[in-house]
Every structure is written in structure tokens, then in C-alpha cells.
Amino acid sequence: MTRVLTIEDDAITAGEIAGELRTRGFSVDWVDNGRDGMARAMSDEYDVITLDRMLPGVDGLTIVSTMRSVAVYTPVLMLSALGDVDERIRGLRAGGDDYVTKPFNLAEMSARLEVLLRRQQAPAVQKEATLRAGPLELDLIARKLKRGNEEIVLLPTEYRVLEFMMRHAGRTITRTMLFEAVWGYHFDPGSKLIDVHIGRLRKKIDPPEAPSLIQTVRSFGYVLSEN
Structure with missing residues (x-):
């Protein structure tokens, strides 16, 4: 379960x-404060986490950034009453x-969790073992990125974004294409995500x-250099 x-x-x-x-068949554990939430999240025993931005004890940004700093990559859906763009960006940059901004639709929240789980759990089905674009080399088996001899650590969503771009290197990719490929549901092109x-x-x-x-194509999307 x-x-x-x-x-x-x-x-x-x-x-x-x-x-x-x-x-929907999920097993749910609830923690009502940041300190205990941090301990549970760091245990790496969960498939996905819903995380309130503002918590007593330790705030949500501290929890998710600490998780990522010690290589705990459990998918995190952040929930917050702080809905302005800058706050959403802070949450995403923290990891x-x-x-999702409160108040939210429960069905949509559940659907977003299911997308995160599918992306996390789906087996890699591809013929290639390695993708290359310019100086970048992405090992699809070990899920590791190198630029030359330097290994670059990516968060799970960063990995999926870059993998999609490397598969389409040299071609312009719209924001909508990226969002639907990586997050799996329709995207408002005005979003900063x-x-x-x-x-x-x-x-x-x-x-x-x-x-x-990665070059920006004005009013359209992005293109990753293939040379």
C-alpha cells in the first residue's frame, strides 16, 4: 500500500x-508539527509527502531543503496559504x-500526488543506456549526470526535465510540452514552475x-544545445 x-x-x-x-487506497500518517514532521520525513519510509509551508517548530521550507541536502528524494507536494509567485518559487527552489495554494480542491490535490508517484515509480523503459548532448552525458541506468569528468547531482524533477530536453536536444521545446511530459497534466503557460x-x-x-x-526562445520555450 x-x-x-x-x-x-x-x-x-x-x-x-x-x-x-x-x-483512494493510500495509507496516511499525520504529523501536526515541523519537528516531528522532519524526523518522519528523514526516515525515508514514505512514498510521497504533503507538506504545509507554515508549521510550528520547523517550517516546511526547512524540512524539504534539509531532506534534499542529505539525499532524501521522497516526492513532496507543498501546501500553503502563501500563494504569490515568489512564495511558490521559494518552495520549489527549496526542493x-x-x-498547491490553499484553499485547494481535494480531488486535484490527490491527482497531483498520483502524478508524483507515477513519475517516481514508473520503470525506465528506453533502449538507450546513455543520452548525450554537447558536453552532457546522462546515464539512464544509474540516473547520473556528468559534464566532462564532473558529476552533477540532480533532484528528481530536475532529472526528468533534463532527460526530456536531452531526448529533444537541438529542438525548441514549449513550456506546455515540458510540463505535460514531466508533471503529466495540463499546464497554464503563465506559470513560473x-x-x-x-x-x-x-x-x-x-x-x-x-x-x-539551455537557451530561451522568447515567447515560446527553450532549446538545449546538442553541440
Whole structure:
């Protein structure tokens, strides 16, 4: 049975989340504070986590950033009443895989969790063992990226974004194409979600002062250099 950890200090919201997910066959554990939530999340015993942004003790950003810093890559759906763009960007940059603003539709929240689980659990079905684009080499078996002799550590969503771009290197990719390929559901092109992940990838794959391997195609999308 799929195990979900819900870290949420509001008992009513937590009850609604747990009720919705249990009707869909998930096993749900609830923690109502950041300190205990951090300990549970770091155990790496869960398949996916719903994480409130504002918590007593330790806040949600600290929890997810700490998880990623010690290589705990459990998918995290962040939930928050802080819905402005800057706050969503902070949540994603800290290591969240998706972000939902309160109040939210329970069915949509559940669907987003299911997408994260599918992306995490789906077996790799591809003929290639390695993808190459310019100086980048992506090992699809070990799920490791190298630029030359340097290994670059990617978060799970960053890996999926870059894999899709490397499979289409040299071709312009729209934001909608990226979102549907990586997150698996329809995308509002006005969202900053894609831009956040592209920005994080650029910081990781481009040496200082070097031209970026990922170029922006104005009003359309992105293209990854194949040379």
C-alpha cells in the first residue's frame, strides 16, 4: 500500500487530506508539527509527502531543503496559504516537487500526488543506456549526470526535465510540452514552475561565465544545445 506522510498543523485540513487519500487506497500518517514532521520525513519510509509551508517548530521550507541536502528524494507536494509567485518559487527552489495554494480542491490535490508517484515509480523503459548532448552525458541506468569528468547531482524533477530536453536536444521545446511530459497534466503557460526548474538546471550544468546550454526562445520555450 502506498504510504503518505501528511505534515499539517491544522487538524481539519489534515483530516480532509487523509480522508480523501484513504478513499483512494493510500495509507496516511499525520504529523501536526515541523519537528516531528522532519524526523518522519528523514526516515525515508514514505512514498510521497504533503507538506504545509507554515508549521510550528520547523517550517516546511526547512524540512524539504534539509531532506534534499542529505539525499532524501521522497516526492513532496507543498501546501500553503502563501500563494504569490515568489512564495511558490521559494518552495520549489527549496526542493518541493509541486506546490498547491490553499484553499485547494481535494480531488486535484490527490491527482497531483498520483502524478508524483507515477513519475517516481514508473520503470525506465528506453533502449538507450546513455543520452548525450554537447558536453552532457546522462546515464539512464544509474540516473547520473556528468559534464566532462564532473558529476552533477540532480533532484528528481530536475532529472526528468533534463532527460526530456536531452531526448529533444537541438529542438525548441514549449513550456506546455515540458510540463505535460514531466508533471503529466495540463499546464497554464503563465506559470513560473518551468522557469524555476530551468533556472536551477542552468546553475548546475553551466560553468561560471560560460554561455548557457539551455537557451530561451522568447515567447515560446527553450532549446538545449546538442553541440
